[in-house]
Amino acid sequence: MSTTTLPPTKKDAPVSAPAGRTSDRARSERKLGWLLAGPAFLVMLAVTAYPILQAAYDSLFSYRLTDPDNRSFNGLGNYTVILTDRLWWTSLGVTLLITVITVLVELVLGFALAMVMAKMLRAIRPVVRAAILIPYAVITVVSAFAWQFAFDIDTGFVNSWFTWLPGVSADTDWFGDQGTSLLVVCLAEIWKTTPFISLLLLAGLAQVPEVLQEAAQVDGATWWQRLWKVTLPNMKAAIMVALLFRTLDAFRVFDSIFVMTNGANNTESVSFLAYRQTISRLEIGLGSAVSVLLFLCVVLLATLFIKGFKVDLASARGEG
Amino acid sequence: MSRREKIWWVVAGVVILVYCLFPIAWIVSVSAKAPSDLTNGQFLPTKATFENYREILTGGSKDLFLPALRNSFGICLIATAISCLLAMFAAYAIARLDFPGKKLILSTALVVAIFPVISIVTPLFNVWRQIGLYDTWPGLIIPYLSLTLPISIWTMSAFFREIPWEMEQAAQVDGATTWQAFRKVIVPLAAPGVFTTAIIAFFIAWNDFIYGISLTSTSAARPVPAALGLFSGASQFENPTGAIAAAAVIVTIPVVLLVLLFQRRIVAGLTNGAVKG
Numbered sequence: 001m002s003t004t005t006l007p008p009t010k011k012d013a014p015v016s017a018p019a020g021r022t023s024d025r026a027r028s029e030r031k032l033g034w035l036l037a038g039p040a041f042l043v044m045l046a047v048t049a050y051p052i053l054q055a056a057y058d059s060l061f062s063y064r065l066t067d068p069d070n071r072s073f074n075g076l077g078n079y080t081v082i083l084t085d086r087l088w089w090t091s092l093g094v095t096l097l098i099t100v101i102t103v104l105v106e107l108v109l110g111f112a113l114a115m116v117m118a119k120m121l122r123a124i125r126p127v128v129r130a131a132i133l134i135p136y137a138v139i140t141v142v143s144a145f146a147w148q149f150a151f152d153i154d155t156g157f158v159n160s161w162f163t164w165l166p167g168v169s170a171d172t173d174w175f176g177d178q179g180t181s182l183l184v185v186c187l188a189e190i191w192k193t194t195p196f197i198s199l200l201l202l203a204g205l206a207q208v209p210e211v212l213q214e215a216a217q218v219d220g221a222t223w224w225q226r227l228w229k230v231t232l233p234n235m236k237a238a239i240m241v242a243l244l245f246r247t248l249d250a251f252r253v254f255d256s257i258f259v260m261t262n263g264a265n266n267t268e269s270v271s272f273l274a275y276r277q278t279i280s281r282l283e284i285g286l287g288s289a290v291s292v293l294l295f296l297c298v299v300l301l302a303t304l305f306i307k308g309f310k311v312d313l314a315s316a317r318g319e320g
Numbered sequence: 321m322s323r324r325e326k327i328w329w330v331v332a333g334v335v336i337l338v339y340c341l342f343p344i345a346w347i348v349s350v351s352a353k354a355p356s357d358l359t360n361g362q363f364l365p366t367k368a369t370f371e372n373y374r375e376i377l378t379g380g381s382k383d384l385f386l387p388a389l390r391n392s393f394g395i396c397l398i399a400t401a402i403s404c405l406l407a408m409f410a411a412y413a414i415a416r417l418d419f420p421g422k423k424l425i426l427s428t429a430l431v432v433a434i435f436p437v438i439s440i441v442t443p444l445f446n447v448w449r450q451i452g453l454y455d456t457w458p459g460l461i462i463p464y465l466s467l468t469l470p471i472s473i474w475t476m477s478a479f480f481r482e483i484p485w486e487m488e489q490a491a492q493v494d495g496a497t498t499w500q501a502f503r504k505v506i507v508p509l510a511a512p513g514v515f516t517t518a519i520i521a522f523f524i525a526w527n528d529f530i531y532g533i534s535l536t537s538t539s540a541a542r543p544v545p546a547a548l549g550l551f552s553g554a555s556q557f558e559n560p561t562g563a564i565a566a567a568a569v570i571v572t573i574p575v576v577l578l579v580l581l582f583q584r585r586i587v588a589g590l591t592n593g594a595v596k597g
Contacts, residue, residue, distance in 0.1 A: 033419030040410035047466040054443035124333045130583040131340040137575040141545040142568040146343040160361040203591035248434040255529040271438040278442045291439040
């Protein structure tokens with residue numbers, strides 16, 4: 001059985017002028033359009049395109065800020081150093097692990113939350129909606145501290161509450177090795193961003209045509225069948241947008257790691273590695289090369305998503 | 321709905337509330353613990369105290385926290401205002417005018433939104449030092465635009481798209497001047513969208529950590545998250561946990577207030593910008 005979606009309907013065009021207008025009018029509208037949108041466009045380019053080009057240039061030099069006189073052209077030498085270093089591959093592995101785990105859990109949990117909220121009684125919905133925005137709005141650093149204090153061997157309550165779990169005792173040091181540290185980092189990330197995903201998915205759920213649900217129910221489809229054949233296919237756009245944004249966001253993970261482990265026990269992410277090279281060690285050349293590599297990873301991920309899953313973001317919001 | 325079912329929905333609601341509020345309750349609890357209570361292994365303090373708040377507001381750590389609070393408010397408000405102003409013009413053009421390049425602007429905003437912040441920090445760190453923007457307010461406001469502008473453009477153009485612009489002409493037909501039509505008809509219709517966008521942009525700027533720790537070195541410009549992340553207490557013999565928790569609670573209050581007051585709008589803003597069928 002194939003999935004069921006309604007045929008696409010033509011979207012209303014914004015406010016388009018009648019067909020037979022003069023080209024003068026069109027030209028002046030075009031000019032006004034760029035005049036109004038131009039500044040925002042230029043500022044966006046200035047704060048991103050310029051720095052990344054500068055980083056690409058800096059990455060070709062052997063350059064330490066503490067030793068500026070010995071700045072010398074190094075070709076792709078910095079990239080060779082990084083790509084043959086175990087640190088890069090460890091941090092890339094950590095970043096990918098965090099990304100995959102958090103995004104998968106968030107998607108499933110967020111969808112469950114969205115389903116519950118969609119059916120919720122009107123009386124409690126505003127309360128739940130306000131509560132669910134709080135993790136989204138809380139500063140990541142604050143959330144990271146809350147989770148760190150909770151699991152910390154001295155200040156935490158987790159060890160005394162969960163002694164009944166196998167492997168947890170009064171002196172379990174969660175931040176003492178890589179696996180458990182990353183587990184706590186993932187928990188903090190999941191807590192903070194699941195609500196945002198669930199709101200996106202809730203908006204997607206609202207777009208699933210009621211008629212299709214009813215028709216499926218009349219035809220005797222079970223709840224499970226309706227979920228897989230009607231609900232999910234009809235909210236593919238919303239799921240993909242949530243997935244794309246969250247994946248790229250998770251890939252930049254930095255704040256929680258900085259607060260919780262400071263990179264100890266092989267818990268560095270790629271962003272953290274770049275930060276440490278540039279800001280702590282003042283190795284502008286090496287740090288820039290890590291930044292460029294991180295940027296390329298993000299571009300690669302985004303391309304894979306948009307081409308692989310055929311996410312058309314423009315048409316997903318009625319732009320196409 | 322049967323009584324039984326109703327009870328289940330209430331239970332589900334309570335589970336979600338606990339999920340969302342538990343870590344917040346915990347940090348509030350830590351902030352109320354006296355030093356002797358910090359390591360008691362319990363969720364709650366044996367006796368609540370305001371000692372930690374006194375420490376960061378009037379005590380030894382006030383020079384670490386209060387300037388950071390001022391910096392955060394100032395820098396975030398200015399960055400939000402600039403990006404809302406720029407986004408307002410851009411969103412008006414995108415929602416109302418017919419011009420080639422609309423798609424280019426929206427996709428640029430998207431690319432900027434997914435841009436890894438650390439890749440911007442590395443070159444800025446170097447350049448800001450050379451031109452004297454390192455550790456200043458403008459030195460943070462400019463890069464904050466890369467965080468706030470894309471989301472402002474997307475959210476606001478989604479809002480503006482839903483404004484019934486014909487009402488402007490209708491008002492003019494009824495005898496209003498152009499300015500009156502704009503002032504009395506369009507501004508009230510557009511204001512909620514602009515306002516909601518401003519809240520979301522402010523949240524994003526308020527949350528920044530990487531720019532904050534990388535592009536500042538003193539209390540001249542260091543914002544709260546960076547100050548918290550690098551906080552080590554008034555002296556090295558004190559455990560900073562309680563003071564950090566108290567500061568964390570104070571910076572969480574504004575966002576909680578905004579959320580409680582404007583939850584419906586914020587949800588509309590967040591989902592309008594991203595998912596629109």
